[in-house]
Amino acid sequence: MLTKRVIVCLDVRAGQVTKGVKFQGNIDLGDPVDFAARYDAQGADELVFYDITASAEKRGLFVDVVRRVAERIFIPFAVGGGIRSVENMREVLLAGAEKVSLNSPAVRDPALISAGARAFGSQCVVLGIDARRVDPTATIPSGYEVVIDGGRTPTGMDVVAWARQAEALGAGEICLNAIDTDGVRQGYELNITCRVAEAVRIPVIASGGGGRPEHLIDAVTKGKAEAALVASMVHYGDYTVADIKTAMAQSGVPIRH
């Protein structure tokens, strides 16, 4: 049976891996290719690189990172950040990425999802959703609102409804990132992860809050996610991916050894 995936997330700024807490303050950690090779060797099932470089002139630097990673590792990896057009998608897919992750631009222009799916297939298109907990209202019955621009802009959209819409538009996977728990390492938002996973037929990745192996076990059992994203807990050396997967296997979660 299909194994549950551990996905390592690397934020890349000006060609360097960096990590922020709740979208504020970043520290540079090192060369993305070295990180990719290390996590591949530890047994990561997939990687995702987010380009958090603000300026357009650094874009070429990021595409070069994608190309260098693709020459060195032979597991799937996705790329997100700064993808606003089918041309942007083509550029990183040709550079060797397996998938692209769309977030804010897909909210502003949902047709981007269908255009990407038509051009490259649904399996290439991951919809990233940043979710923030709010009081439930008529328009946001789930109590989780879609926010964009790194959490700065509320959209008034319900997370579950947006996930369903994205699936209908052709997204092949959803990466659900809980803003409230991102970077604080106290566990994933299991409630909304489970509700989205039950609302769509496509795979859902839990993101934001992974701090201990038990959190990933919860994400793929109680949260019903197919995969969980980790960053801080492996970047700072507290755990290796192998440590996490050993714990998952011991609790009965099917994983790739």
Place this chain on the structure above:
Amino acid sequence: MQRGGGGLVPGTSLGRGSHTVLAMRVAIIDYEAGNLTSVQRALAHLGVQAEVTADPARVVAADRVIFPGVGAAASCMASLRGKGLDGALKAAVAAGRPTLGICLGLQLLFEHSEEDGGVPCLGLLPGRVVRFQRDDPAIKIPHMGWNPTTLTDPVLGRGLDQPVLYYVHSYHVVPGPGVEVIATCDHGGEFCSGVRRDNLVAVQFHPEKSGATGLKLLANFLA
């Protein structure tokens, strides 16, 4: 799992500087499907400079042919026919060239696919391509990720025991009579994930994205 490195694959003689490998002409069929470069990069890591080509003559002249593919069946079939690559692929297979289909390159070998409202395919192998039908909503579609695979082909599977391989697809093949099933996998029920007929072998998983295990499998194909 095994970890390769530096272009050498454990358990094979394949590696950089091997004369037999350098002399081998490997053609990757370019029909505007995605991820051609992934296969090429994986082969480069094995020390093989494969040629990505849309030239039917280059495909027919190659020692090994790889028919990869990620994309939609209808547009890929149209592209293959438009470039005359359908005939080149059939000629290479008929001439006995070891040929490897990957993912959509497996599916298009069959007679018909349900994708895109129904697409006539190459018909090199009897059988059809159907969408995953799974009643259990916990079984996600696309089937995306790493899945243990029973691989019985003595060539591709050499040195690999129950390999865990990377899949990403929403359709799977249902082979007709005379097609040997060489790989099976379970996703809410067993499905065929690899076939062989003589020199033609094709798989649903992506060896080029399956880490060291996948590299070993590609090396087995080239050996």
